[in-house]
Amino acid sequence: MIISGCREYVELSFINIHILRITSMKPQYIRVTLLAGLLSSFIVSDAMADNYGRCEYKRRHLEHQLEYAQAYNNIHRMAGLQRALRHIDEYCTDGRLPEQKDIKVAEKQRKVAKRQQELEQARASGKPRKIADKQKNLDEARDELAKARLELNR
DSSP: OHHHHHHHHHHHHHHHHHHHHHHTSOHHHHHHHHHHHHHHHHHHHHHHSTTTTSHHHHHHHHHHHHHHHHHTTOHHHHHHHHHHHHHHHHHOOTTHHHHHHHHHHHHHHHHHHHHHHHHHHHHHHTOHHHHHHHHHHHHHHHHHHHHHHHHHHO
16 A cells, blocks of 8 residues: 555656646747647658658658748758758659569568568478468568559559
């Protein structure tokens, strides 16, 4: 009972310290923290988009970040984002996307071959649990290969 009372006290004191720490933060840091959380949510949502690798989506994302940097008058961030936008204009081509997908399919094929070899070694050892694990790994690798091939055909 004393131990649980100590835990509650420790948790309570940690919460109090944490609350004091938040309220003593400067408004500038609170804004930056909120901005970082907001930007990370946009990054995650863009990563979930089907066509994230295309140049137009990269450009749009950087322009969005640039708007926030301008809103908070972050000169260094604005300079970096403008440089990144120039690089996208110069170097980003959607023509490279199929090459990248071909490379991804080849990597998945090598992974499937490796998993098949591991399964054969497990069968030679005769251990049922090891065979089941290797079969599961092979099935996962085949699923990844199928997804990569679908992505290639898009």
